[in-house]
Amino acid sequence: MADAAPLLEIDSIETCYGLSQVLFGLSLSIRRGEMVSLMGRNGMGKTTTIRSIMGLTPARAGAIRFAGTEVRSLPSYRIAKLGIGLVPEGRQIFPNLTVRENLVAAAANRLGSPDPWSLEKIHALFPRLAERGSNMGNQLSGGEQQMLAIGRALMTNPHLLILDEATEGLAPLIREEIWNCLSMLKARGQSILVIDKNVEHLSRICDRHYIIERGRTVWSGTSAQLTAKPDLQHRYLGI
Numbered sequence: 001m002a003d004a005a006p007l008l009e010i011d012s013i014e015t016c017y018g019l020s021q022v023l024f025g026l027s028l029s030i031r032r033g034e035m036v037s038l039m040g041r042n043g044m045g046k047t048t049t050i051r052s053i054m055g056l057t058p059a060r061a062g063a064i065r066f067a068g069t070e071v072r073s074l075p076s077y078r079i080a081k082l083g084i085g086l087v088p089e090g091r092q093i094f095p096n097l098t099v100r101e102n103l104v105a106a107a108a109n110r111l112g113s114p115d116p117w118s119l120e121k122i123h124a125l126f127p128r129l130a131e132r133g134s135n136m137g138n139q140l141s142g143g144e145q146q147m148l149a150i151g152r153a154l155m156t157n158p159h160l161l162i163l164d165e166a167t168e169g170l171a172p173l174i175r176e177e178i179w180n181c182l183s184m185l186k187a188r189g190q191s192i193l194v195i196d197k198n199v200e201h202l203s204r205i206c207d208r209h210y211i212i213e214r215g216r217t218v219w220s221g222t223s224a225q226l227t228a229k230p231d232l233q234h235r236y237l238g239i
Contacts, residue, residue, distance in 0.1 A: 006065070007032045007191050008053070008160055013062030013072070015045075015052045015215075022048045023059065023215040030160065035182070035192040037202040037209045041238055045215040046195050047089055050164050054086055055079045067159060083111050085158030089165045089195075091149040095138035099129055102137055102148055107155040122151040125181060143174030150181065159191060166196045179205065199237060203227050211236045 006029040015023040022045050030036045038046050051057040053064060055076040064072040071079050080086070094102050100119070109116040123130035126147040132140060140148060146167075153161055166182070167175040179201050186192060186205060196202055202209065203223040211219040213236055226232070 005032070006030065007034075007067060008193070009063070009065045010049075010053070011063040011065075013049075013052055013059040013064060015048050015057055015059045017048075017057065021215070023052065025062070026212065026215060026217055027062075028210045028217060028220070030191055030193055032159075032191055033189045034208065035186045035194065035206045037206045038193060038195050038212065039197075039199070039202070039209060039237055040212040041236070044212050046212060047164055048215070049212070050086070050088075050162055050193075050195070053079070053162070054084065080156070081110060083157075083159035085153030085156045085161045087146075087149045087153050087161070087163040087166070089168070091142075091145045093137040093140075093145050093148050093152065095136065097137055098134050099137065099140070099148055100133045103129070103151055103155050106152060109157045111157060111159065113157045116157045117154045119155075122154060125154075125184070126151060126177075143170050143177070146170060146174070146178060147181075150178070154185075161185065161190055161192045163192070163194045163196075166194050167198060167201075168196070197237075199226070199233060 008030040010026065010028050012025045012027055013023055014021065014025060026049060038049060040046055048057060052059045055074055059072055063070060066082055069082060103119060103122060128144055129147055129151055132144060167178050182192065183205050203226055206223060208222055209226050210217055218236060219232060
């Protein structure tokens with residue numbers, strides 16, 4: 001059950017790349033134990049929102065609070081240390097490290113989780129990673145790389161897990177495995193922010209949704225509210 005207090009709260013942020021503004025007063029929030037989706041067509045600001053949260057492309061205005069701390073002006077490594085694990089678009093695993101080395105490279109239990117993630121638990125979640133433990137990162141399939149990126153983020157024992165394009169470009173069977181993994185993580189009480197295009201799966205497992213259009217939040221609501229509005233999906237998601 002999600003806690004009422006926001007774990008992540010974004011309030012009216014504005015973010016630019018040079019002179020080009022991408023986010024215009026965007027707001028959203030995630031409570032502890034909640035799974036929230038961020039949806040919108042390509043180029044509408046989803047990845048920029050993630051980059052703003054992580055301090056990779058700092059917002060020039062507004063507020064970003066995580067676990068009660070204002071993080072908008074903090075460097076990325078400090079934001080990550082507060083307890084955010086990122087599974088970035090394109091996976092960005094370390095190609096010249098083995099699967100095992102990728103998993104242990106950033107492993108930490110800085111937040112003192114009583115039941116921290118370990119190699120054994122990641123292997124139980126994704127048995128294929130155990131089988132491929134000595135393979136280099138660049139020897140994995142796209143699906144295996146996505147599993148590795150999720151496992152690497154979980155090994156930091158984050159309060160919040162963020163996935164940018166969770167199943168983009170993956171084979172159908174692998175997609176199902178990723179969705180099953182996210183359902184299991186949610187059942188464990190993991191807070192999750194996910195970007196993906198599969199409205200059906202998102203509606204099934206997420207608590208709430210945000211849709212953005214040209215850098216602004218244009219709709220937010222529950223899964224029941226989203227599925228009841230096919231016109232909304234057609235207008236903003238092209239479905």
